[in-house]
Amino acid sequence: MIVRRKYIIAAAVLLPVVGLLVGWSGLIGVRASTGHWAVTDWFLHWVMRNSVRTAALSHEAPPLDHPALLPPAAGHYEIGCAMCHGSPARPRSETVKQMLPEPPDLVPVISSWTDEQLFEIVQHGVRFTGMPAWPTQKRPDEVWSIVAFLRHLPSMEAERYRELSGLYPPPMEGEVDNLPLSCESCHAERRLNAESLVPSLAGQSETYLVESLRAYADGRRASGIMQLAVSSLPEEAFGDLARYYAGQERSVRNPADVDAGLVEQGRILAQQGRAADKIPACLSCHEKPDGNPAYPRLSGLSRPYLTRQLQLFVDGVRGGTKYSHLMNEVAKNLEPEDVAAAAAYFSQRSE
Ligand code: HEC
Ligand code: HEC
Numbered sequence: 001m002i003v004r005r006k007y008i009i010a011a012a013v014l015l016p017v018v019g020l021l022v023g024w025s026g027l028i029g030v031r032a033s034t035g036h037w038a039v040t041d042w043f044l045h046w047v048m049r050n051s052v053r054t055a056a057l058s059h060e061a062p063p064l065d066h067p068a069l070l071p072p073a074a075g076h077y078e079i080g081c082a083m084c085h086g087s088p089a090r091p092r093s094e095t096v097k098q099m100l101p102e103p104p105d106l107v108p109v110i111s112s113w114t115d116e117q118l119f120e121i122v123q124h125g126v127r128f129t130g131m132p133a134w135p136t137q138k139r140p141d142e143v144w145s146i147v148a149f150l151r152h153l154p155s156m157e158a159e160r161y162r163e164l165s166g167l168y169p170p171p172m173e174g175e176v177d178n179l180p181l182s183c184e185s186c187h188a189e190r191r192l193n194a195e196s197l198v199p200s201l202a203g204q205s206e207t208y209l210v211e212s213l214r215a216y217a218d219g220r221r222a223s224g225i226m227q228l229a230v231s232s233l234p235e236e237a238f239g240d241l242a243r244y245y246a247g248q249e250r251s252v253r254n255p256a257d258v259d260a261g262l263v264e265q266g267r268i269l270a271q272q273g274r275a276a277d278k279i280p281a282c283l284s285c286h287e288k289p290d291g292n293p294a295y296p297r298l299s300g301l302s303r304p305y306l307t308r309q310l311q312l313f314v315d316g317v318r319g320g321t322k323y324s325h326l327m328n329e330v331a332k333n334l335e336p337e338d339v340a341a342a343a344a345y346f347s348q349r350s351e
C-alpha cells in the first residue's frame with residue numbers, strides 16, 4: 001500500500017516535469033502548414049460547439065426582420081469580416097486559407113447555428129483561433145444586426161451584397177470622390193431613408209461631428225461599427241470629413257406612418273419639457289441658432305436612429321463628447337413613451 005502511494009507521488013511530481021521537458025525539447029510542432037491531427041481538429045470543434053451552445057442559453061434574440069438592420073451590418077461585414085470569411089462579392093484569399101484553424105466559408109455553416117449561438121460567437125469571438133470579439137461589449141444591438149445579416153448571407157447574390165454594403169457606390173454629380181469610400185458607403189445621404197439606423201450627417205454641426213469622431217476613436221462612445229470605421233483614419237482627417245458633411249443639405253424624409261398624437265406629445269416635450277419629472281425642454285439646448293455648436297441637430301434624423309440613441313442614453317451606455325453627461329442627466333427621467341414621442345417629433349421636424 002505504502003509502495004503504491006510512493007509511485008503515485010513520484011508520478012505526480014514527474015509528469016509535469018516530463019511535460020515541461022517535452023515542451024522545451026521543441027518536438028511539439030506549432031506549424032500551421034501541417035494542420036491539426038484529425039482527432040485534435042474534431043476535439044477542438046466539439047469543445048467550441050459545446051461552449052457556444054451553453055453560453056447562448058443566456059441570450060434571447062429580439063425580432064430580426066427589420067430591413068434597416070441590414071445595410072450597416074453588411075457594411076461592417078465588408079470592412080471587418082470579409083477578409084477572413086469571404087463574401088458574395090469576393091472569395092476568401094489564399095493567405096487566409098493557410099490560417100489554423102482556417103476561417104470557414106460561412107455560407108454552408110450558418111444554418112447549423114441558432115440566432116443566439118451566432119450572437120455568442122460574434123459578441124465574444126473564439127479564443128486561440130483568430131476569430132475576434134466585437135470591439136465593445138456595450139452594444140448587443142449592433143451584434144444582433146450582424147446576426148440578422150448572417151441569416152441572409154447564404155442566399156445573397158453579389159449584386160444585393162454590393163448594394164447593401166455600399167461597395168463601390170457610383171459617384172454622383174457634385175460628390176467629392178476622393179473621400180474615403182467607407183464613410184459614404186454607409187452615410188451617403190441618398191442611401192438613407194426614414195427607417196435607417198445609420199444617421200444622416202448632412203447639415204450636422206461641424207463641432208459635434210469632429211468631437212463624435214474623436215469619441216469613437218477613443219472608445220468614449222461605444223459602437224463596434226464606428227470604432228472599426230475610424231480605426232484606420234488619421235485624426236487629421238476628422239476635420240475635413242466633418243466640414244464636408246456639415247456643408248451638405250439634409251434631405252427631408254417623410255416617415256410612412258406618422259402618429260399625429262405622438263408627434264404632438266413630442267412637440268410639447270421638446271418645447272416645454274416636463275418640470276414635474278425634471279425634464280428640461282429639448283429645444284433649450286438643441287436647434288438653437290445661438291446655442292453651443294457641440295450640441296447636435298436632431299431635426300430630420302430618422303425615428304429608429306433617434307429612438308436607439310435615446311435608449312442608449314436612458315440605459316447609461318451612450319457616451320460621446322465632453323458634454324454627453326448633460327444628455328445623460330436629461331435621459332435618466334425619460335419614460336419609454338417620452339422616447340417614442342420625442343423620436344416621432346424630431347424625425348418629422350424640418351425647423
Ligand atoms: C482574422 C480572421 C477573422 C475575422 C476578421 C473574423 N473571423 Fe469569424 N472566424 C474566424 C476563424 C478562424 C473561425 C473558426 C473558429 C473555429 O474553428 O472554432 C471563425 C468562426 C466564425 C463563425 C463560426 C463558424 C463555424 O461554424 O465554425 C462565425 C459565425 C463567424 N466566424 C463570423 C464572423 C463575423 C460576423 C465576423 C465579423 C464581425 C468575423 N467572423 C470576423 C476568423 C475570423
Ligand atoms: C459600416 C457602416 C458605417 C461606416 C463605414 C461609417 N459609419 Fe459612421 N455611423 C454608422 C452607424 C451605424 C452609426 C451610429 C453608431 C452609434 O450607434 O453610435 C454611425 C455614426 C456616425 C457618427 C455620429 C453621428 C451622430 O449623429 O451622432 C459620425 C460623426 C459618423 N458616423 C461619421 C462617419 C465617418 C466620417 C465615416 C468614415 C470614416 C463613417 N462614419 C463610416 C455607420 C457607418
Ligand code: HEC
Pocket residue numbers: 199212269270279280281282283284285286294295296298301306309310319320321322323324326327330342343
Ligand atoms: C442640457 C442640454 C440638453 C438638453 C436639455 C437635451 N439635450 Fe439632447 N443632447 C445634448 C448633448 C450635449 C448631446 C450630445 C451628446 C454627445 O456628446 O454625443 C445630446 C444628444 C442628443 C441625441 C443624440 C443625437 C445623435 O445624433 O446621436 C438625441 C437623440 C437627443 N440629444 C435628444 C434629446 C431630447 C429628446 C431632449 C429632450 C427630452 C434633449 N435631447 C434634451 C444636450 C441636451
